[in-house]
Amino acid sequence: MMSDGESSTGQSTTAVETGGQSAVDNVLLTASAATVMAIDEQPTVAITKDDGEPNPKKAKLSGGVGEVFGRGGVGGGGGCGDKQTALDKLEHRLGGILCCAVCLDLPRSAIYQCTNGHLMCAGCFAHLLADARLRDEMATCPNCRVDIAKNTATRNLAVEKAVSELPAECQFCAKEFPRNTLHHHEQKLCAERPVKCGYNKIGCPWRGPSHELSEHENVCPHPSASGKDVMLALEATDQKFQEEKLLYDTIFDLMSFEKITFTDLQLKPYRTEEFVHKLYYETARFSAFNSQWVMKTRINNMQRDPALSVDRHMSYQLILKTKIATPMSVHYLVVKGPFGDMKVNPKIFKFEFTENETETQFVTLPLPDSAECNRLLAAKTINLRLIMFLVSK
Numbered sequence: 001m002m003s004d005g006e007s008s009t010g011q012s013t014t015a016v017e018t019g020g021q022s023a024v025d026n027v028l029l030t031a032s033a034a035t036v037m038a039i040d041e042q043p044t045v046a047i048t049k050d051d052g053e054p055n056p057k058k059a060k061l062s063g064g065v066g067e068v069f070g071r072g073g074v075g076g077g078g079g080c081g082d083k084q085t086a087l088d089k090l091e092h093r094l095g096g097i098l099c100c101a102v103c104l105d106l107p108r109s110a111i112y113q114c115t116n117g118h119l120m121c122a123g124c125f126a127h128l129l130a131d132a133r134l135r136d137e138m139a140t141c142p143n144c145r146v147d148i149a150k151n152t153a154t155r156n157l158a159v160e161k162a163v164s165e166l167p168a169e170c171q172f173c174a175k176e177f178p179r180n181t182l183h184h185h186e187q188k189l190c191a192e193r194p195v196k197c198g199y200n201k202i203g204c205p206w207r208g209p210s211h212e213l214s215e216h217e218n219v220c221p222h223p224s225a226s227g228k229d230v231m232l233a234l235e236a237t238d239q240k241f242q243e244e245k246l247l248y249d250t251i252f253d254l255m256s257f258e259k260i261t262f263t264d265l266q267l268k269p270y271r272t273e274e275f276v277h278k279l280y281y282e283t284a285r286f287s288a289f290n291s292q293w294v295m296k297t298r299i300n301n302m303q304r305d306p307a308l309s310v311d312r313h314m315s316y317q318l319i320l321k322t323k324i325a326t327p328m329s330v331h332y333l334v335v336k337g338p339f340g341d342m343k344v345n346p347k348i349f350k351f352e353f354t355e356n357e358t359e360t361q362f363v364t365l366p367l368p369d370s371a372e373c374n375r376l377l378a379a380k381t382i383n384l385r386l387i388m389f390l391v392s393k
């Protein structure tokens with residue numbers, strides 16, 4: 001095993017300085033995920049009354065297979081009850097005051113404010129910073145245009161607590177609960193929440209509201225299905241596990257390589273020289289396997305104006321900076337490392353470096369979604385650990 005002492009230390013030290021940022025990022029991360037959920041889950045306030053009518057989403061649940069589990073699949077239905085009268089209530093007036101100035105939603109977690117006190121949910125705040133970074137501008141408050149940045153914007157805990165006490169509607173049964181207990185109700189208590197049949201592992205596709213579960217399980221044909229039918233269901237599950245196992249096997253194989261090195265890298269933002277400056281990220285040079293390397297990342301594959309697109313993804317490339325005489329076959333992967341907090345799924349790539357082939361293609365940085373990409377763009381630098389495995393010839 002070869003260590004990469006000097007260079008990784010050099011990179012690590014710079015990374016340590018920004019380590020403190022992670023806490024904020026963490027907050028942003030959970031918050032933006034929650035915001036996305038919130039947007040999806042909360043039915044737009046429909047001012048229709050449909051009392052007496054059978055609730056359309058109930059019908060969909062009992063008959064439905066599959067799509068009831070999709071986010072928001074059941075949220076949009078009717079059943080909004082007494083919204084008309086409720087609009088006059090104090091809590092609705094407060095909702096209008098405490099909502100995010102950008103998405104007008106009542107945020108479920110962190111709420112930030114500009115120096116003039118305008119409120120933004122964590123997801124929108126990260127998005128504003130990310131857009132500003134892509135455009136090479138200072139981010140500004142959408143209300144008063146004052147500059148906003150991570151160190152000038154502050155959390156507003158009083159608003160966060162006030163919002164958590166405001167009522168919110170359960171997406172399944174449409175009853176109202178205080179926001180801070182809604183999650184528990186929707187996950188564990190609601191009689192209308194969608195659940196799977198207890199025999200789903202042996203092939204029962206039934207999905208339905210929780211209050212119909214025991215009735216279904218009493219008549220479910222799957223517990224008395226033949227071994228042959230059960231085998232089919234088990235094979236499908238097996239297939240999925242095989243794919244996961246393959247990844248682990250590959251990692252364990254790589255662990256047996258003679259030469260393994262890891263480097264904690266810090267990606268810093270730069271702009272291209274073109275007329276429309278494009279954002280890309282690059283690390284300082286680092287050494288591994290007695291050679292010098294650089295990592296580059298780009299956003300949305302250098303799309304002309306990524307700020308115009310809601311879809312965000314990042315891809316990265318390794319560049320060998322040292323002349324080599326004999327080819328090097330390298331496996332590599334990115335993990336979050338000790339100084340970063342990126343939610344990256346491990347994915348292994350392979351490249352054969354030769355005298356003339358010194359740059360890998362841009363491969364996707366496997367992030368879960370656009371929100372995570374925005375969160376990374378909102379931070380000043382991106383910290384990660386690059387692990388490289390060298391095949392000995």
Ligand SMILES: [Zn+2]
Nearest residue numbers: 100103121124
């Ligand atoms: Zn917002």
Ligand SMILES: [Zn+2]
Nearest residue numbers: 114118141144
């Ligand atoms: Zn403002």
Ligand SMILES: [Zn+2]
Nearest residue numbers: 170172173190
């Ligand atoms: Zn409910």
Ligand SMILES: [Zn+2]
Nearest residue numbers: 197204206220
């Ligand atoms: Zn069943």
